[in-house]
Amino acid sequence: MYDLNQLNSICSKCNRCRLYENRTNIVFGEGNPQTDLMFVGEGPGSNEDRLGRPFVGKAGHLLDKMLKAIDLTRDEIYITNIVKCRPPGNRNPQESEIEKCLPYLRWQVKIIQPKIIVSLGSISAKVLINEDIKITKDRGRIFTKGKIKFIPSLHPAYLLRNPNAKKDSWEDFKLISKTLKELRSR
Numbered sequence: 001m002y003d004l005n006q007l008n009s010i011c012s013k014c015n016r017c018r019l020y021e022n023r024t025n026i027v028f029g030e031g032n033p034q035t036d037l038m039f040v041g042e043g044p045g046s047n048e049d050r051l052g053r054p055f056v057g058k059a060g061h062l063l064d065k066m067l068k069a070i071d072l073t074r075d076e077i078y079i080t081n082i083v084k085c086r087p088p089g090n091r092n093p094q095e096s097e098i099e100k101c102l103p104y105l106r107w108q109v110k111i112i113q114p115k116i117i118v119s120l121g122s123i124s125a126k127v128l129i130n131e132d133i134k135i136t137k138d139r140g141r142i143f144t145k146g147k148i149k150f151i152p153s154l155h156p157a158y159l160l161r162n163p164n165a166k167k168d169s170w171e172d173f174k175l176i177s178k179t180l181k182e183l184r185s186r
């Protein structure tokens, strides 16, 4: 079985879908490989593509603040995306691109073995939980699949465009914190 570094190295040479054509860097993911808590967004944006790191720029800064509010830092979690290369013009990743890239995320989950996965945004929730999820209705609920609890929440980029939704997101993050504490106390 690969470790995360080996998988990252394989991923960095990937040309399984056309997103490889315009990427500057793969955005594989980063954080604590021993964590119980993973966050999965949709795909890299321009800052992420430039730096090869997930959730940098304004959305990343907001995510850091939300984590801090529940006494967490990036060093305690793992963050990645559904697709590892930037879709041009920040469009949504296409179904075929998601399908080609998903094995990397599945491997990451297999290696890290998180107890909770927080999907950030609609696409991540539909891919990870089920395609009928309506993010604004179903966010902040727990969906258990196998040994993992999935909690869909809003994407920080959406929160930047819709600041009124931040209160909903805060409820989600309180739920994430509570669920994490309960799982750790077992």
Ligand code: SF4
Pocket: 011, 014, 015, 016, 017, 018, 019, 020, 026, 083, 084, 085, 097, 100, 101
């Ligand atoms: S998005 Fe995923 S499948 Fe497509 S080229 Fe990048 S790493 Fe490979």
